[in-house]
Amino acid sequence: MIKAVRGTRDLLPPDTDLWNRVETICREVFALYNFHEIRTPIFEETQLFARGVGEDTDIVSKEMFTWDDRARAQSEKSQSLSLRPENTAGVVRAYIEHKLGETGKLQKLYYIGPQFRRERPQKGRYRQFYQIGAEVLGPPSAGSESPARDAEILEMLATLLDRAGINGWMLYLNSVGCTNDRPRYLAALRDALADVKDKMCEDCQRRAETNPLRVLDCKKPQDQPIIAKLPRISDYLDEDCRKHFAEVQNILTACGVPFSLNDRLVRGLDYYTRTAFEFTHGNLGAQNAILGGGRYDGLSEALGGPKAPGIGFAIGEDRFIMALAGENAEQYKAKPPQVYIAPMGSGMNAHAARLARELRNAGITVELGDEAFRLKKSFETAEKQGITHVLIVGENEVRTDSFAVKNLQSGEQISVARTDLARRLAA
Ligand code: HAM
Numbered sequence: 350m351i352k353a354v355r356g357t358r359d360l361l362p363p364d365t366d367l368w369n370r371v372e373t374i375c376r377e378v379f380a381l382y383n384f385h386e387i388r389t390p391i392f393e394e395t396q397l398f399a400r401g402v403g404e405d406t407d408i409v410s411k412e413m414f415t416w417d418d419r420a421r422a423q424s425e426k427s428q429s430l431s432l433r434p435e436n437t438a439g440v441v442r443a444y445i446e447h448k449l450g451e452t453g454k455l456q457k458l459y460y461i462g463p464q465f466r467r468e469r470p471q472k473g474r475y476r477q478f479y480q481i482g483a484e485v486l487g488p489p490s491a492g493s494e495s496p497a498r499d500a501e502i503l504e505m506l507a508t509l510l511d512r513a514g515i516n517g518w519m520l521y522l523n524s525v526g527c528t529n530d531r532p533r534y535l536a537a538l539r540d541a542l543a544d545v546k547d548k549m550c551e552d553c554q555r556r557a558e559t560n561p562l563r564v565l566d567c568k569k570p571q572d573q574p575i576i577a578k579l580p581r582i583s584d585y586l587d588e589d590c591r592k593h594f595a596e597v598q599n600i601l602t603a604c605g606v607p608f609s610l611n612d613r614l615v616r617g618l619d620y621y622t623r624t625a626f627e628f629t630h631g632n633l634g635a636q637n638a639i640l641g642g643g644r645y646d647g648l649s650e651a652l653g654g655p656k657a658p659g660i661g662f663a664i665g666e667d668r669f670i671m672a673l674a675g676e677n678a679e680q681y682k683a684k685p686p687q688v689y690i691a692p693m694g695s696g697m698n699a700h701a702a703r704l705a706r707e708l709r710n711a712g713i714t715v716e717l718g719d720e721a722f723r724l725k726k727s728f729e730t731a732e733k734q735g736i737t738h739v740l741i742v743g744e745n746e747v748r749t750d751s752f753a754v755k756n757l758q759s760g761e762q763i764s765v766a767r768t769d770l771a772r773r774l775a776a
Contacts, residue, residue, distance in 0.1 A: 353714060356468070366683035371513060372461055375481050375664075378509045381458045381499070387458040391465075395429040401438030403619025405559045408434045412466040428558035432465035435618065437645065437661055438652070440484050445654030455491045455498075459483040461666070473636035479666035483643075486649070486659025493658040496593045499624045499644060500600035502660055506628060506640065507606045514680070518639065519629045520607065523563075523614040524594035526586050528555055529646060534585035535561060545575050562628050565613040568617055575579045576613070583612040590623055597624055620645040624660060632675035635667055640664040651769025687713050688754075688774050689731035692720040693743035701742040704752070704767070711771035732757055737772060 353359055360368060402409050414432040421671075433439055440458055443449075448454050461481045468474055485502060487493040503520065510518050524535060538561045546557040547770050549564070551571050556563040565576060581652045586594065601608055608626075616625050624642035633639060642662025649657035673681070688708065693700035697720045716736060718727045724741070731739050741753040752770065755762040765773050 354476070356470040358475065358477075363682060364670075367673065367681045368666070369679055370469065370681040370683075371666065371669060371673065372481065374460070374513050375459075375509060378505065378512060379483060381508075382457070382505050382609050384459045387440060387443060387460055388462070389436065389460070390433075391463060392432050393439055393442065393635040395431040397438050397442055397652070398431055398434060401441065401648060403560075403621060406617055406619055407563075408466060408617060412468055414465050414467060435459050435464055435663065436462070436480060436482055437618075437620070437663075439647070440661075441486065441645075441648050441654065441657070441659070442651055443598060444486060444657060444700060445652060450488050450649075450655045450657050453488060453491060455485055455487040455493055457483070457485050464663075466707070471636070473633055473665075473671060475667060480663040481666050482661060482663035484659055484661035486657045486661075489656060489658060494646065496596035496624075497600060499593075499597045499660050500604070502642070502662060503597075503601060503608070504604045504606050506662060507604075510628065510639075513673065514674060515630060515639075515669070515674065517631055519609060521611040521614050521627050521629065522598070522608045523612050523625050524586055524590055525615060525621050525624050525625050525643070526582055526590050528716065530585050530587040531622075532589055534580065534582050536647045537580040537585065538562070538564070541579050545578075549575060560619075561614045563617070564582070564590065565615050566617070581612050582615075583610075595622055616641060616643060619628050620648040620651070620746050622646045626662070630668075630672040632672045636668065636684070638665070639668045640674055685735035685737075686713075686716040687736075688732070688738045688740050689718060689736045690718045690730075690740045690742060691718045691722065691724060691726065691727035692723060693741055694720055696720070697742050697744075697747070700747050704740070704742060704770075707767075707772055708774065709776075713771055713774050728755075728757060740770070740774075 386465050398409050400414060404410065413434055416430060418425045418428050418430045459482065463477050464480050465477055467476055470476060485493065485498050492498065495603065540733040542557040542561055542564060544552050546740065550567065550569045553564050553567050553572055567576060614625055614627060621643040623646065627638045627641040629637045630639045640662055644660040646658040648659065649655060690701045690705050694700050701717060705717045708715050716734060718730065726759060728739060737756060738755060739755045741755065746752045750767045750769065751764045754761055754765050
């Protein structure tokens with residue numbers, strides 16, 4: 350038997366009802382904040398991620414699904430392509446390619462779709478997973494650099510999580526500085542690590558060379574006392590970064606959005622500058638980050654584009670659903686159809702189909718049976734789906750144009766004229 354590939358999975362009903370509900374809530378909230386959807390391809394040139402996300406990140410160096418796409422005609426070139434491990438690089442590529450900066454406006458874009466990372470699968474971690482994300486970017490003259498944008502994104506997320514019924518989320522906030530102050534911090538970090546890295550785990554020893562910021566992210570208990578004594582990025586922020594970060598916090602406080610500062614929060618992608626954040630949730634266990642994001646003021650230029658500071662986030666939809674399933678999933682269950690139509694006997698399928706068409710056009714949700722079923726089987730089928738009303742289509746009914754409607758809960762059965770059916774069933 351052929352099964353779904355390790356780290357991928359099928360999403361089936363009724364779970365997909367919950368997924369759709371979550372996506373609908375997100376689209377509603379995005380609309381309230383004037384965000385519009387962008388859809389970019391699920392694969393891109395490998396170079397985009399190498400330059401955008403960073404060659405030395407785990408995501409790019411170990412986790413991408415990459416292949417050589419050979420030329421199929423003289424007009425094509427062979428190239429290295431990758432399934433997208435995240436979508437910010439793709440959105441910024443599209444921003445540059447379509448010259449969206451020339452509109453002079455802020456671009457407020459959201460996306461919903463699959464991402465791919467070859468990680469070790471475990472609960473809440475998949476190789477194909479889904480993100481619901483948003484990005485705000487544009488020329489500085491449009492206000493893209495303002496701390497008000499950071500605060501608005503964070504406040505929108507708080508609203509979104511509250512609306513979806515996710516209780517007890519935590520927002521962790523940090524500033525990771527900019528190209529001006531980061532080199533000083535990295536130098537201090539490298540210096541400090543040179544003395545202690547031999548006592549740290551293998552991953553940290555490697556990161557100390559390739560990507561020292563990532564050392565701060567280490568979860569190994571034995572490394573924690575060492576990390577606690579390393580220099581802190583908050584002590585190295587320059588005046589502008591400090592002010593920017595203070596204003597983000599100021600607005601959040603004014604809006605009543607609770608947060609905790611965590612100056613070890615560095616995130617796994619290289620493009621971040623200034624504000625970086627994660628929301629966590631208790632239901633998720635080890636993979637407790639329900640979403641993450643931050644500012645990326647130099648990303649557009651790194652990809653050969655104009656200056657276009659921006660900030661965004663991506664919700665891990667799989668984890669969002671897990672967090673919900675732990676508390677509020679019941680209310681999102683799709684309702685059963687309003688009526689089950691039971692054609693009774695040969696020749697009745699056509700009459701039942703016509704009736705179903707009329708009722709559906711009137712906005713009634715209908716499940717349609719089959720003339721080959723006995724009445725008892727129709728009742729049982731309806732009951733199993735939680736449908737409370739069965740509409741019987743037999744020769745008598747067709748002749749009189751009046752139909753028996755049985756309420757399976759009360760056992761009551763009444764006869765309703767065709768013209769009155771939709772109204773009665775809606776009630
Ligand atoms: P990220 O932190 O790599 O950020 O991913 C965002 C979220 O995606 C995570 O918090 C997690 O919930 C979910 N996620 C990541 N990997 C997996 C996985 N293997 N299985 C299940 N869920 C996963 C980004 O991707 C950035 N592009 C976010 C961003 C947008 N920053 C600025 N704009």
